[in-house]
Amino acid sequence: MSHISRRNLLVAALLASVAVSPAVFAQDFDADATIRIGSLYEPQNLDNTAGAGQGINEAFNGNVYEALFQLTDAGAVEPKLSADYTVSDDGLVYTFTLKQGVTFHSGEPLTAADVKYSIERVTAETSKSSRKKSLSTITSIETPDDATVVITLSTRSISLPYNLSYVWIVNDAATDITATEDGTGPYSLEEWRRGSALALSRFDGYWGDAPTNGEVIYTYFTDATALNNALLTNAVDVVTSVQSPDSLAQFTGNPAYTVTEGASTTKELLAYNDRVAPFDNVKVRKALARATDKAKLLNFIWGEYGTLIGSFVPPTDPWYVDLTAVDAYDVESAKALLAEAGFPDGFEFTLDTPDYDPHPIVAQFLQAEYAKIGVKVNINIITANEWYTKIYQEKNFQATLQEHVNHRDIVFYGNPDFYWGYNNPEVVKLVADAEAAGSVDEQTAKLTEANKLIAEDAAGNWLYLYPQIVVSAATVTGYPVNGLNSQFFAYDIEKAK
Amino acid sequence: MTTLDQIAAPNRRRRFGSLTLWAGIALVGIHIAVGLLTVVWSPYDPSGMTGGRLEAPSWLHWAGTDRLGRDFLTQIMIGSRIALIVGTGAAAIGAIIGVTLGLLAAFATKLLDDAFAATLDILIAFPTLLIAMLVVAAADTANLGSAIFALGIALSAIVARLTRILTKRVLLLDYITAARTSGTSWLGIVFRHILPNIWPTLSVSFALQFGLAAIAEASLSYLGLGAPPPNASWGRLLQEAQGTVYTAPIGAIAPGIALVSLVIGINLLADGLRDSVDPTRRAR
Numbered sequence: 166m167s168h169i170s171r172r173n174l175l176v177a178a179l180l181a182s183v184a185v186s187p188a189v190f191a192q193d194f195d196a197d198a199t200i201r202i203g204s205l206y207e208p209q210n211l212d213n214t215a216g217a218g219q220g221i222n223e224a225f226n227g228n229v230y231e232a233l234f235q236l237t238d239a240g241a242v243e244p245k246l247s248a249d250y251t252v253s254d255d256g257l258v259y260t261f262t263l264k265q266g267v268t269f270h271s272g273e274p275l276t277a278a279d280v281k282y283s284i285e286r287v288t289a290e291t292s293k294s295s296r297k298k299s300l301s302t303i304t305s306i307e308t309p310d311d312a313t314v315v316i317t318l319s320t321r322s323i324s325l326p327y328n329l330s331y332v333w334i335v336n337d338a339a340t341d342i343t344a345t346e347d348g349t350g351p352y353s354l355e356e357w358r359r360g361s362a363l364a365l366s367r368f369d370g371y372w373g374d375a376p377t378n379g380e381v382i383y384t385y386f387t388d389a390t391a392l393n394n395a396l397l398t399n400a401v402d403v404v405t406s407v408q409s410p411d412s413l414a415q416f417t418g419n420p421a422y423t424v425t426e427g428a429s430t431t432k433e434l435l436a437y438n439d440r441v442a443p444f445d446n447v448k449v450r451k452a453l454a455r456a457t458d459k460a461k462l463l464n465f466i467w468g469e470y471g472t473l474i475g476s477f478v479p480p481t482d483p484w485y486v487d488l489t490a491v492d493a494y495d496v497e498s499a500k501a502l503l504a505e506a507g508f509p510d511g512f513e514f515t516l517d518t519p520d521y522d523p524h525p526i527v528a529q530f531l532q533a534e535y536a537k538i539g540v541k542v543n544i545n546i547i548t549a550n551e552w553y554t555k556i557y558q559e560k561n562f563q564a565t566l567q568e569h570v571n572h573r574d575i576v577f578y579g580n581p582d583f584y585w586g587y588n589n590p591e592v593v594k595l596v597a598d599a600e601a602a603g604s605v606d607e608q609t610a611k612l613t614e615a616n617k618l619i620a621e622d623a624a625g626n627w628l629y630l631y632p633q634i635v636v637s638a639a640t641v642t643g644y645p646v647n648g649l650n651s652q653f654f655a656y657d658i659e660k661a662k
Numbered sequence: 663m664t665t666l667d668q669i670a671a672p673n674r675r676r677r678f679g680s681l682t683l684w685a686g687i688a689l690v691g692i693h694i695a696v697g698l699l700t701v702v703w704s705p706y707d708p709s710g711m712t713g714g715r716l717e718a719p720s721w722l723h724w725a726g727t728d729r730l731g732r733d734f735l736t737q738i739m740i741g742s743r744i745a746l747i748v749g750t751g752a753a754a755i756g757a758i759i760g761v762t763l764g765l766l767a768a769f770a771t772k773l774l775d776d777a778f779a780a781t782l783d784i785l786i787a788f789p790t791l792l793i794a795m796l797v798v799a800a801a802d803t804a805n806l807g808s809a810i811f812a813l814g815i816a817l818s819a820i821v822a823r824l825t826r827i828l829t830k831r832v833l834l835l836d837y838i839t840a841a842r843t844s845g846t847s848w849l850g851i852v853f854r855h856i857l858p859n860i861w862p863t864l865s866v867s868f869a870l871q872f873g874l875a876a877i878a879e880a881s882l883s884y885l886g887l888g889a890p891p892p893n894a895s896w897g898r899l900l901q902e903a904q905g906t907v908y909t910a911p912i913g914a915i916a917p918g919i920a921l922v923s924l925v926i927g928i929n930l931l932a933d934g935l936r937d938s939v940d941p942t943r944r945a946r
Contacts, residue, residue, distance in 0.1 A: 388904075389905055390904060390905065390907065408905075409905040409906070411716070411905055411906040411908065411909040411910070412905065412908065412909075414908065414909050415908060461711070464715060465711075465715050465729055465730050465731065466729070468715065520886035522905065525886070525891060525902075526729055526730060526902065528891065529709070529730060529891045529892055530711070530730055532709065532891070532892060533709040533710070533711055533730070533892075536709070543890075544890045544891050544892075545890065546886045546887075546890050546891075
């Protein structure tokens, strides 16, 4: 499997699923192999409710911790620790039956109390989980017996199983899991050397199919070039996510390596503060959208990789529709719109730009593009921490750049208090109604409608969708190619003998 | 034989000394000429995305293009201007603050002077770049001005210490005592006797400071704390070329050569200056 273009995503997925089938390569792989995974995302701690960052999802989701449901690499929500569930007619009471024979790494059996404890960890006051709000409709969690969990909601929530796929089931006896763990996954934590590596070893008491390897070591790098060099010198087997097309030249066309391009959910966004002038004016936002040659930008940043999107929704979300034609690149109409909005000579704004790639270069592109319609962009470089305080918390900005990694996150536009302050009552209602929908079809229809509305409003400027590129040694197969929500399931990875 | 060698040696050194001076002047002169040229003309608009992504050097783009298709030679040339502005600005701020403080310390009472010397030693113990980073972090936004100011502050400690030592040495000389007894004011002594005496040595130091500032500015920009885009600082060019070093190595090599040539030029200039002002090295 050499380089696969984004047009052949399905083929890639098929090939990948063939590759992981043990029947095909039975005994061709080393069942006790150590898989060394190179990544740029070291977790800050080991608890996903304590602001650990995306690295913890990469290392622990599905590997060390499991949830009632799992978001598969193909984007489907499948039962994991939940054997079965029923929903009451009014959609407010969910009754889950747990899988039998599941034990934690500490040896204790999984009980309903652990599930209750784990959900409450996420919804707790002190939790820093980004999914806290989506579980806020839960009014009570009951545990009539050890194998049954009854969740009661205040309003219908069709995404509950999906949202529960983010809730790690943790042993309720575990005290501090910021530096240790007690999950039910196929691997247990062997060692975490802060600043360098995190080692997982096969858990022999695992309830499901045993992993096709013996040990997984995530090695962390702060520099992408160093990470690529590690793969070239055989210090790692897989690079989870390549962040620049230029380093790929070393691997494409070389039979010793495999390059796959999967579907990512990471969107590069020029977010305006829609509360403040001039960005409260829809004409100004549409003008800037039309003045952005996104195809040119994507080519500059990613070469032949990546995808253009016309809104915040990537093709892997069920409510995706192609909206790239809305506010397509047209400098003349952009100028006309600006004049209509009362800015015939343009205006000036400050673009708070995170200091890491690709934001500074994207900012320079926008600066040059918008100069053509008389809009002056002042680039203010800030750190990731400053972004979090100044923009996300204090909402003190005019415009900013950010990469949004989450899957199914159009719902952010239904929250007028979100950092970008987009407030369209119609969208707020559609997002709320979609959540209360009686069927997936209804939910999809409503969110598709919301998707079209935010695109028409140019609520943000969705520049492009990142590609998800995984590079590995050709001897290693069976890893996830899409990396939804930064997950990187390691249990199907095989290494040739 | 021995006699001949002893006579010949200073002459050789002197010839070499003037050679370094001229080489330094030439290198720095090229940068100054290029920097001045960019004020009125550059091959392309620095932010104009005129070419393709990472084009190789060609007749149209002599140093190729960057990731946004901008002419790389134009950026390097503007980098000369930025480096000169920062070097001159920072060295000037460092000189004004440093010389003033150094003179005050030299004239102060013993206790004050000791305290001052200790403070300077502590300041100098911190790397220039670290102090500059602290100053930039304290300012709200990073821009060219804040970078110059930060580096100027960071360099001033070195100037202050040198000024203090040189001034104290001059103050011990007989003619200062003579000037004092004849009733010359302190300011008169400073301007008529001290500054003209310490100036040659200080000027060498300023040249070295200029080189230090140019490197430090590149480091600040590399870290994203220098002049913000679109100012084409060499440090930022180096930082942006980091990810493309295998596919387009010129992106890293060209700003590197530009920075090295300026700093070598400055150092040669400083060496040459020192040889011509230092009485112990002057040919007899």
